[in-house]
Amino acid sequence: MKYGxxxxxxSTCDVDAYSLVKxxxxxxxxxxxxQEEKVTGFxxxxxxxxxxxxxxxxxxxxxxxxPVMKAVADFARQGGLVLGLGNGFQILTEAGLLPGALYRNTxxxxxxxxxxxxxxxxxxxxxxxxPPEQVLKIPIAHGQGNYYADPETxxxxxxxxxIIFRYATAEGEVTPAANPNGSVxxxxxxxxxxxxxxxxxxxxxxxxxxxxxxxxxxxxxxSILKYWEECRL
Amino acid sequence: xxxQDWRSLGLTDEEYQMITKSLGREPNQVELGMFAVMWSExxxxxxSKAVLRTFPTEGERVLQGxxxxxxxxxxxxxxxxxxxxxxxxxxxxxxxxQGAATGLGGIIRDIFTMGARPIAALNSLRFGPxxxxxxxxxxxxxxxxxxxxxxxxxxxTVGGEIYFDPSYRGNPLVNAxxxxxxxxxxxxxxxxxxxxxxxLLVGARTGRDGIHGAAFASEELGDDAxxxxxxxxxxxxxMEKLLLEACLELINNHEILGxxxxxxxxxxCALSEMASxxxxxxxxxxxxxxxxxxxxxxxxxxxxESQERMLMVVAPEQEAAVHEIFARWGLNSATIGRxxxxxxxxxxxxxxxxxxxxxxxxxxxxPVYHPASVKPAYLETTSVLDLExxxxxxxxxQALLKLLxxxxxxxKEWVWQQYDYLARTCTVVRPGSDAAVLRIRGxxxxxxxxxxxxxxxxxxDPYTGAQIAVAEAARNLVCSxxxxxxxxxxxxxxxxxxxxxxxxxxxxxxxxSAACRALKxxxxxxxxxxxxxxxxxxxxxxxxxxxxxxxxxxxQHCTQSFKxxxxxxxxxxxxxxxxxxSEYLATCHQLVKGLPPRLDLAKECAVQKTVLTAIRQGLLHxxxxxSEGGLxxxxxxxxxxxxxxxxVELATHGLRLDSxxxxxxxxxxxxxxxxxxxQALLQLAADNQVPAFTLGKTGGERLQIQVDGQMxxxxxxxxxxxTWREAIPCLxx
Numbered sequence: 031m032k033y034g035x036x037x038x039x040x041s042t043c044d045v046d047a048y049s050l051v052k053x054x055x056x057x058x059x060x061x062x063x064x065q066e067e068k069v070t071g072f073x074x075x076x077x078x079x080x081x082x083x084x085x086x087x088x089x090x091x092x093x094x095x096x097p098v099m100k101a102v103a104d105f106a107r108q109g110g111l112v113l114g115l116g117n118g119f120q121i122l123t124e125a126g127l128l129p130g131a132l133y134r135n136t137x138x139x140x141x142x143x144x145x146x147x148x149x150x151x152x153x154x155x156x157x158x159x160x161p162p163e164q165v166l167k168i169p170i171a172h173g174q175g176n177y178y179a180d181p182e183t184x185x186x187x188x189x190x191x192x193i194i195f196r197y198a199t200a201e202g203e204v205t206p207a208a209n210p211n212g213s214v215x216x217x218x219x220x221x222x223x224x225x226x227x228x229x230x231x232x233x234x235x236x237x238x239x240x241x242x243x244x245x246x247x248x249x250x251x252x253s254i255l256k257y258w259e260e261c262r263l
Numbered sequence: 264x265x266x267q268d269w270r271s272l273g274l275t276d277e278e279y280q281m282i283t284k285s286l287g288r289e290p291n292q293v294e295l296g297m298f299a300v301m302w303s304e305x306x307x308x309x310x311s312k313a314v315l316r317t318f319p320t321e322g323e324r325v326l327q328g329x330x331x332x333x334x335x336x337x338x339x340x341x342x343x344x345x346x347x348x349x350x351x352x353x354x355x356x357x358x359x360x361q362g363a364a365t366g367l368g369g370i371i372r373d374i375f376t377m378g379a380r381p382i383a384a385l386n387s388l389r390f391g392p393x394x395x396x397x398x399x400x401x402x403x404x405x406x407x408x409x410x411x412x413x414x415x416x417x418x419x420t421v422g423g424e425i426y427f428d429p430s431y432r433g434n435p436l437v438n439a440x441x442x443x444x445x446x447x448x449x450x451x452x453x454x455x456x457x458x459x460x461x462x463l464l465v466g467a468r469t470g471r472d473g474i475h476g477a478a479f480a481s482e483e484l485g486d487d488a489x490x491x492x493x494x495x496x497x498x499x500x501x502m503e504k505l506l507l508e509a510c511l512e513l514i515n516n517h518e519i520l521g522x523x524x525x526x527x528x529x530x531x532c533a534l535s536e537m538a539s540x541x542x543x544x545x546x547x548x549x550x551x552x553x554x555x556x557x558x559x560x561x562x563x564x565x566x567x568e569s570q571e572r573m574l575m576v577v578a579p580e581q582e583a584a585v586h587e588i589f590a591r592w593g594l595n596s597a598t599i600g601r602x603x604x605x606x607x608x609x610x611x612x613x614x615x616x617x618x619x620x621x622x623x624x625x626x627x628x629x630p631v632y633h634p635a636s637v638k639p640a641y642l643e644t645t646s647v648l649d650l651e652x653x654x655x656x657x658x659x660x661q662a663l664l665k666l667l668x669x670x671x672x673x674x675k676e677w678v679w680q681q682y683d684y685l686a687r688t689c690t691v692v693r694p695g696s697d698a699a700v701l702r703i704r705g706x707x708x709x710x711x712x713x714x715x716x717x718x719x720x721x722x723x724d725p726y727t728g729a730q731i732a733v734a735e736a737a738r739n740l741v742c743s744x745x746x747x748x749x750x751x752x753x754x755x756x757x758x759x760x761x762x763x764x765x766x767x768x769x770x771x772x773x774x775x776s777a778a779c780r781a782l783k784x785x786x787x788x789x790x791x792x793x794x795x796x797x798x799x800x801x802x803x804x805x806x807x808x809x810x811x812x813x814x815x816x817x818x819q820h821c822t823q824s825f826k827x828x829x830x831x832x833x834x835x836x837x838x839x840x841x842x843x844x845s846e847y848l849a850t851c852h853q854l855v856k857g858l859p860p861r862l863d864l865a866k867e868c869a870v871q872k873t874v875l876t877a878i879r880q881g882l883l884h885x886x887x888x889x890s891e892g893g894l895x896x897x898x899x900x901x902x903x904x905x906x907x908x909x910x911v912e913l914a915t916h917g918l919r920l921d922s923x924x925x926x927x928x929x930x931x932x933x934x935x936x937x938x939x940x941x942q943a944l945l946q947l948a949a950d951n952q953v954p955a956f957t958l959g960k961t962g963g964e965r966l967q968i969q970v971d972g973q974m975x976x977x978x979x980x981x982x983x984x985x986t987w988r989e990a991i992p993c994l995x996x
Contacts, residue, residue, distance in 0.1 A: 039593060040501045042417020046688045049704065080686060081415045084501025140410050140681045171683045173414070236685050241702065241818065243693075 031258045033059040034072040036102065036118075038093045042080030043235075047115065050235040051076075055251050064096035073258050074111040075102055077118025079171070079233050089132065089174045090120030099125050111155055111254060112227040116172055119219070119229030128222055128229045129187065130179035136212030140173040144243070145210055145232050147218055148198040151191045154225045155257035156250050165202040166195075166246040168232040170210055170218075175231040177213035177220070187220060195219035195230055264289055272299035273482065278630060285624040293562050293610070293618045297625060300475070300528035300566055301535060304793050307629035310759035311791040314772050318786040319779050324748055325787060332373040332453055332524065334787020335445075336749045338813050340706055343450070345379035346442040348387070348714065348753040348809040350792035354495045355408075355437040359401045363408030363437050364498035365570055370441040371418060372524035375507050376573065378451035378514045379443025382687060383701055384413055385423040386439050387714040387753070387807045391432030393670055393994040398427075401435050403995065408498075409439075410681040415500035416507070420682035421690055422699035423714050427670045430722075433797025438753040440714055440809040444703065451514055453523035453533075454541040455576045458604045460520060462545060463582070464530070465589050465596040466506045466572040470555035472496050473529070473568025483758060483796040502571040502594075509592040510573060517584050518577070525572040531565045531625070533574040534608055538622035541576075544603035545622070549612040551599040561610065561617040576602060632759075639763035645723055648843050648857030656921040659895070659968070659975040662851055664986050666892045666925065667899060669850050673990035674903075695904075696822040697739040697888050700814065709817030711745030713810055717891065718803035720859035723844045725767045727859050729774035729806050731929060734867050735890060736810035737782045741871045742886040742932060744821045744878040745812030747782060752789035752808055757801025759793045767804040775806060781864035782871075784810060821878045823887035824904035828962030830884050831941045832901075832911055834894065836870050836931035837954050840922045846891040847925035860929045866953075867930045873951045874932050882940045882947070889931040895924040895968060895976060897933050902966055903984050910967040911959030920970060935961055 033051045037044045044061065051059035062069055069075065083092040093099070099121070106112045106127055114122040122128040135141055147166040149157055160166070179187060187193050195218040199208045209216045211231070219230030234247025269279040272295065282290055282298050290298060304310060320328040326343055327335035333347035351366025367384060374381045386409055391398040413420045423440070455462065473496035513519060521541065523533045530552070538545045549564050559567075577585055582598060589596035603609070608625070610618040621628075656662050666672055679694040691709060692700035698713040715736040721728030737747040752775065757764040779786060789809075795802045814820060825832075842848050843857020877883050889897045894913075902908055915923055922928075936944050941957065948955035966983060968976035 040415075040504045042415070042504065043686055046686070049688065053704070080417045080683075081501075081504075084415055084499070084504070086501065139407075140414055140683070142683050142685060143680055169685055171414075171685055233685075236688050241691055242685075242688060 031057050031073040031255060032071060033057060034062045034069055034075045035059060036062045036064065036075060036077050036098055038064045038082035038096055040081055040083050041078055044078040046235045047076045047078045050238055054238050054248065062098060064098045067097045067101055069101045069105055074113060074254055075105060077114040077121050079116030079118060082117055082121065089117060090124040093121045094125040103127060106227050109226055114229035115233055115235060116231055119231055120174065122227065122229045127227055128220055129183050130177055130220065132174050133176040133178055134174050135176050141210055142171040143169065143210065145170045145218065146198050146200050146208065147195040147232060148202050148204055150193045150196055154194060154221060156228045156253050157194060159253040159256055160249045163202065165198060165200065167244040168234050168237040168247045170232050172231055175211040175213065177217045179214060184214065190223055192221050192223065193217055194221050194228060195232065264295065269295060272296065273303060274299050278302060281630060285621065285628060293565065294620055296562050296566055297531045297618060297620060300531055301625040302629045306528050306532055308791055309630045310632050310634055310793060312631050313633055314769055317772060318776055320785050322749065322783065322785040325785055326447060327450060329786065329788040332376045334749065334751060335377060335450060336787060336811065337447055338708065341446055343445055343447040344442055344710065344811060345374050345377045345445055346440065346751055346809065346811055347373050347788050348438055348440040348751045348807065349790040350753050350755060351437045351439060352434065352755065352792055352795055355405055356435055358495045359404035360408035361495055361497050363405040364412035365496045366437050366439045367409055367412045368498045368500065368503050368570055369526045370439040371416065371503065374441045374443035375510055376451065376453065376522055376524045378449050379445035380511060381418050381441050381443040382689065383712065384418050384420045384439060384441045385712055385714050385809065386420060387423050388425045389431045389436035389805065390427050391429055392427055395432060398432060399995055405435065405437055406678050406681055412498050412500045414683040416504045417686050419684045419686040419690060421684045421701065422694045422712060425675055425678060428803065430800065430803040434795045434802050436755050436795065436802065436805055438807050442712060442811065449514065451519055451522050453537050454521040455537040455543045455545060455602050456520050456541045457578065458543065458602050460576050460578060460602045461582050461598045462547065462600040462602065463575050463577065463585055463596055464552060464572060464599045465575065466594055467499065467502050467569055468553045468555040468595060469564055469567050470569045471559065471563055471567060474563060474566045483794045496568050496570050499571055505592045505594055506571050506573065509589050509594055513585060513588050517581050519575055520578060521576040523574050525574060527568060529566055529568045535622045535625040537574060537576065538608060539626040542606065544605045544607040544609065545600055546603050546609050547600035547611065549610060551597050553595045553597050561612045565610065634759050634765045635762040636766040636769055637762035638766050645856050646858055650840065650842060650919065653852060655919050659920065659924055660978055662847065662925065663895050663899065663976055663978065664983065665850055666846060666896055667983060667987040668990040669846060670991050670994060672846060672892050672896060674988045675991065676988065677991045677995065691817055691820055692743060692822055696743065698743040700743050700817065700820045702817045707816050709814035709820060711740045711743040711812040711814060713739040714807055715739060716805055716807040718805040719855060720844045721771060721806060722803040724858050725770035725804055726774035727862055729771035730778040730862050731859060732806055732808045733775050733778035733782060733784065734862055734929065735888065736808045737784060738871060738888040738932065740810055740812030741875045742821060742823065742888050744819050745814045746875060747784045747810055747812045749787045750779060750784050750808050750810045751787055752806055754789065754791045755795050755802065755805040755807065756793050757796045764801055771804055771806045778864060781868060819879055821883055821886050823901055824885055825901045825907040825909065825935050825961045826884040826905065828907055830935040830937050830961045832909055832958045832961060833934050833936055833944060834931060834956045834958055835873060835934065835948055835953050837928065838918060838923060838926060838931065839928045840918055841926045841928045842922055845925060845927045847893065847921060860927050862929045869951045870930045870932055870953050873948050873953045874934065877944055877947055882944045883934050883936055885935045887933045889933060890927065893925040893927050899966055899983050901933060902980055903987065906980055907961050908963040908965045908980050909959060909961045910963065912969045913958060915971055920975065923970065
């Protein structure tokens with residue numbers, strides 16, 4: 031399958047996503063410059079982690095105006111898989127492709143650390159290969175990862191199974207102490223109503239090889255691959 | 264010109280005479296400003312140059328030694344690493360966020376200037392005691408500045424060190440280290456060559472910021488330090504990220520003849536160094552320089568230290584490509600002049616020559632001083648330590664807890680969790696172990712990185728202290744499974760014009776040189792930062808060592824933490840009755856006295872060889888260098904990460920109990936080894952004539968240390984870990 035990694039001016043972790051697809055998943059991958067107005071021939075688009083445009087304003091607030099974002103929206107509307115990682119998640123909420131918003135961490139500081147994720151919905155293209163009850167060890171690295179959605183949106187997210195990951199303890203218990211940034215209901219990742227657009231603050235591309243401390247994140251990418259293979263049949 | 268004109272710029276009367284002699288006339292105001300910054304200590308190294316020449320700088324792997332923007336070392340497979348450490352102490356003392364941020368920005372530029380892709384950063388920080396409100400502010404803001412710049416540009420800060428000591432109260436140290444990776448046939452140098460070739464200034468516009476920053480760095484911090492805020496630059500990591508990508512795209516696809524970043528002394532420094540290295544002249548038209556403000560004078564344009572700018576020389580046929588690439592990245596690029604044959608920097612503005620100076624007169628011909636050097640009187644007092652007068656430890660549990668809560672020893676998690684140390688997905692060993700380990704993509708190899716200096720040792724004996732800084736850095740790399748390759752150094756001292764300070768400096772350089780020779784780690788470059796004084800007090804002499812090591816197989820890396828219960832705990836190396844300069848003496852007896860521990864370089868090499876071989880043979884589960892707090896603190900540190908305790912038995916053999924538990928004898932490494940490999944390890948140690956002591960076993964939820972059959976330390980790990988982990992966050996609340 032073919033991935034596209036969107037590059038905005040000042041994108042920093044585009045290389046992380048690119049290398050993951052090429053070296054670990056062994057799939058084909060291309061960078062997509064933010065001024066592209068069309069994206070064709072891709073099976074999954076990744077909006078990478080790190081920063082974009084320096085993020086001097088709200089994270090992702092400038093990137094969402096790049097020409098490529100209209101093409102990303104079209105791609106998503108047609109059912110294409112879109113994965114927003116960290117900054118990519120922030121851009122997707124800014125662009126209205128995912129509900130809610132990401133505020134500054136309650137600590138008011140950047141946090142880079144391991145997090146443990148409880149998977150709330152294993153019936154999506156991004157999570158279908160994750161064994162139920164498995165807790166994923168995946169690091170976070172952000173200053174604005176405090177997820178917020180108003181009560182009505184939150185109710186809809188729950189009703190539709192759009193809450194995908196929640197911060198938990200290593201044993202899988204969702205507790206206030208396991209919440210690294212103040213996110214409402216410990217939410218770490220959400221998807222859109224049709225489940226083809228996922229945004230998450232934890233960074234699975236940093237946890238897909240044992241050498242780096244965890245390979246749990248790779249389950250998300252193998253899920254994507256399985257989904258794509260089945261769709262193709 | 265009046266005396267006041269040059270003296271106010273920091274030039275002496277003799278130096279002014281040298282300038283008139285070199286020019287054959289009096290300089291004009293612009294020229295005087297150029298000489299003042301280029302002959303400042305920060306740019307000219309006029310007090311340190313003669314001593315620095317004594318460093319060992321050659322080795323099989325060294326591709327580029329001192330004198331360029333950064334050093335380069337061969338790591339095989341056609342690859343090389345480029346690295347350097349640099350200070351940004353004075354700006355950080357006055358405006359800590361921007362000072363620290365631009366320190367990191369500057370060192371990153373030094374790396375990609377050489378054609379290397381920056382892959383990681385470290386920082387070595389020193390502050391006064393955290394009980395002081397001003398110090399807390401400096402500490403928070405410096406860390407935030409490093410995080411803000413590093414996280415935004417996407418270069419992971421993977422390690423470093425932080426110490427807290429009263430000697431840094433008024434003058435903190437902020438030393439930034441960066442390392443990059445490049446193909447060894449693509450090294451770029453800062454030379455202007457080819458008469459008639461265009462000279463381009465790219466990146467940010469030039470503003471009125473940072474004028475006289477280099478001069479500010481070349482004097483003591485006075486009461487008027489706050490007024491120096493306008494000399495401090497402001498960082499823009501987004502701009503630098505664009506500049507980095509544009510420069511590397513250009514370097515990898517086009518022929519660049521010379522490239523140099525703009526840092527201290529701005530355009531003046533870059534122009535004169537490029538011309539001087541190339542043996543050429545430059546004709547520069549300041550009207551072509553993209554400026555941020557209208558009406559900037561020649562003086563301001565030449566001296567501004569606006570960040571995120573680069574100067575380059577290309578062949579005429581490449582000029583269009585440069586403009587095209589920079590335009591695509593949304594950056595300025597301007598052709599501001601040409602390379603000339605006559606070795607003169609000729610600067611034009613509004614159609615007239617405003618400065619005309621031989622390039623070498625600003626660089627090569629800067630004064631070289633051989634300052635007086637006198638052994639400081641304080642050493643008479645500090646060197647005397649009568650252990651008979653100091654009662655031995657009675658409550659070792661309390662002493663250990665006290666040491667674990669000392670900010671210099673306690674967990675630095677509060678600091679590094681603010682850095683994105685995982686960006687670029689190459690971080691194999693994260694901050695908190697003896698050294699950081701990175702994988703090198705596309706190869707099996709890995710790099711280990713560390714910075715080290717125990718400045719209390721250097722204060723008490725500059726020669727031995729500096730030797731120990733090198734030895735400890737190498738030991739940290741070896742404990743991570745790497746072979747030490749080379750060092751870069753950041754020599755932070757007081758005023759070289761004081762004979763006692765200069766004596767410290769000379770002794771330290773001699774000590775470092777001796778250790779570098781013995782450990783086969785040549786010096787590839789670095790930076791000298793003098794005038795680190797506020798009020799009457801100079802900082803402890805602090806020659807920070809940044810060292811790089813290579814792992815042929817990154818899978819063979821090792822960390823300090825115990826991995827499994829039931830492993831044997833073995834101490835390699837000997838323990839002596841050495842408490843001089845120890846953290847124990849400072850914390851439990853409020854004494855900064857004695858001589859630092861002895862260092863026998865032959866023994867150091869033997870213990871390092873043993874541990875590196877053992878790691879490569881897969882014998883060890885962990886390896887940890889013994890440093891501040893000695894054996895007891897090292898044992899506790901090994902227990903914390905995986906919460907695996909240990910029970911060990913020691914024998915005094917005539918040593919004091921406090922020396923045995925908390926002394927800081929050198930060349931010691933604590934390892935854990937699975938039972939079936941114990942004999943092989945002991946044999947290996949014996950083969951290398953390294954004393955090895957099997958102390959006990961890992962396991963349980965407590966740290967227990969028996970001495971001569973008596974339980975001296977018995978602590979629940981949870982309690983010890985909480986003490987160690989909470990110390991810095993508590994002080995910063």
